[in-house]
Amino acid sequence: MTQITSINPTTGETIRSFELQDDAAIESTLAAAAKAQKAWAQVPLSERVKTLPRIAAVLRENKTRYAEMIVREMGKPITEAEAEIEKCAFTCDFYAEHAPIWLADEPIATNAFETAVVFDPLGVVLAIMPWNYPFWQYFRFAAPALAAGNGAILKHANNVPESALAVQEAMALAGVPTGLTATLLIDNSKIAAIIADPRIAAVTLTGSTEVGSIVAAQAGKALKKQVLELGGSDPFIVLADADLEAAADTAVKARYINVGQSCVNAKRFIVEASVADRFTELFVAKAAALKIGDPMQRDTKIGPMARLNLRATLHDQVQRSIAEGAILRLGGTPIDGPGAYYPPTVLDHVTAGMTAFREETFGPVAAIIRADNADHAITLANDSEYGLGCALWTTDLTRARVLSRRIEAGAVFINGMTASDPRYPFGGIKRSGYGRELGSYGIREFTNIKTVWIGPAT
Missing domain, CATH: 3.40.605.10 (Aldehyde Dehydrogenase; Chain A, domain 1)
Structure with missing residues (x-):
């Protein structure tokens, strides 16, 4: 070269x-x-x-x-x-x-x-x-x-x-x-x-x-x-008592900001089963409303991915996850035309053995995983080779503080979106x-x- x-x-x-x-x-x-x-x-x-x-x-x-x-x-x-x-x-x-x-x-x-x-x-x-x-x-x-x-x-x-x-x-x-x-x-x-x-x-x-x-x-x-x-495959945990509307609003931003191309993007959305259908409905509707287009336009929320080969890798992960049993709720197909565009994509009923759970999906793809209860959600969150950030949504802040100590990550954001900020340290554990x-x-x-x-x- x-x-x-x-x-x-x-x-x-x-x-x-x-x-x-x-x-x-x-x-x-x-x-x-x-x-x-x-x-x-x-x-x-x-x-x-x-x-x-x-x-x-x-x-x-x-x-x-x-x-x-x-x-x-x-x-x-x-x-x-x-x-x-x-x-x-x-x-x-x-x-x-x-x-x-x-x-x-x-x-x-x-x-x-x-x-x-x-x-x-x-x-x-x-x-x-x-x-x-x-x-x-x-x-x-x-x-x-x-x-x-x-x-x-x-x-x-x-x-x-x-x-x-x-x-x-x-x-x-x-x-x-x-x-x-x-x-x-x-x-x-x-x-x-x-x-x-x-x-x-x-x-x-x-x-x-x-x-x-x-x-x-x-x-x-x-x-x-x-x-x-x-790298990271950050969990976004939504417990049954969470404010689902607020959680879904933040979840969409946490997944699709920078067209999903960040190590600290939320990628695995681990939701208690009793509220998973409602959360998924809200999440899909809000993701579908994101405007795809010219990134120079101020109302565009989803521009192209950075390179065509990155898009190809992401699409392969989506296809493998569907073949493994994930249900496609939104997107999932590269956009025709010039540029490396991929639409906001939602995979539902993802389980721990699937590609979208195990691998880092570096692009606009969200994996929704259903947990039996809060303990199961923490187990799923920690079941990853990564340990960068985590978001935890619940209205019970006393329980949230206890659960946060069990999460294997460099940062836990309770009722918020994981982000970097010069006021506090940023980094991860594990891989x-x-x-x-x-x-x-x-x-x-x-x-x-x-x-x-x-x-x-x-």
Whole structure:
């Protein structure tokens, strides 16, 4: 491969092709990043965080242009793309305020003259990021990492090169020191050597479980710190006492936002049998009302999937699930014409052995599973190799708190939709990965948590 190409998934037309960077360009980028990061680490935290509001301002000033770029490259509806840019800006502002608190030295009471925990930067971090949130996935890592004194090199998904370069443009416009951040347009075969390079201190990856396993092995061999945010098959549990109308409203958004292409989308809707028919009726009606169309139109809710091969994979999962006994309630057939369109699809009476239950369905397909009771619902929710997020709907909040402790996931949202937010940590367990992004825990992932013990001077 000598080029990567940006293709509009709405029309199938080529936007632009880019030459891949060679080994000399990679070497130059790593050398510049290592040098810039050493200088950046010496800048006081109070000064480092002043860069973040400037980044936020650049993102907001260019929100329309960046959002339209996202739509062109991966098909997200324009209103969601604008929200993505705004979320990045909010996160930069948030860490400008909170980083000095979360990275402050922590005194510890000992018999020494003075003991404290301090948080030093690790160095240059390689960020391997996916296409589904081409700005957010990067900035949710970069804002806290830069505040902590690290450098950041981005290796983005090869179907969003324009967005990858725009991320670096935003950093330059905000006055981030030259070399401290960079975007590499490279073939995936180059990644292992970059991870092994001594100038890379750590790796963060958002992507599939399969790719996460590969990167974890490469980083582990080099003894490099990793944060892996991988796949998910998030359960959305609806108990018999839930507000079904509200639950169905939120469930449809939780499944079909970003055309269902998110690791943290709700995918398995586990409903107590006594209310399952009514919930399914509501869910299907609301999903059928979602407008499919041009993602540049502000009333469009379902644009194209990001690539035709992703649509083909999803449709195969739907067909296999139906062959296994699932009942098709809505959708289920690729839409003819240009673009990678797939309609909102609902599979009912899905059981634990079926494809739609076992595999991550990365697109607009919902699986409705019937549970005998609350205990059975929790068992079904945990019966997965994934453990990213979970939603739990019930009006009994006392019971909800108890049940939430039994759910195997990195987050449980009660009477809400699982989402990422800079105010609290985000990440998973099992084959959904390890480590945390965001919150106070996320900003410390790429720091050396160092004990400084000082005895009395004699």
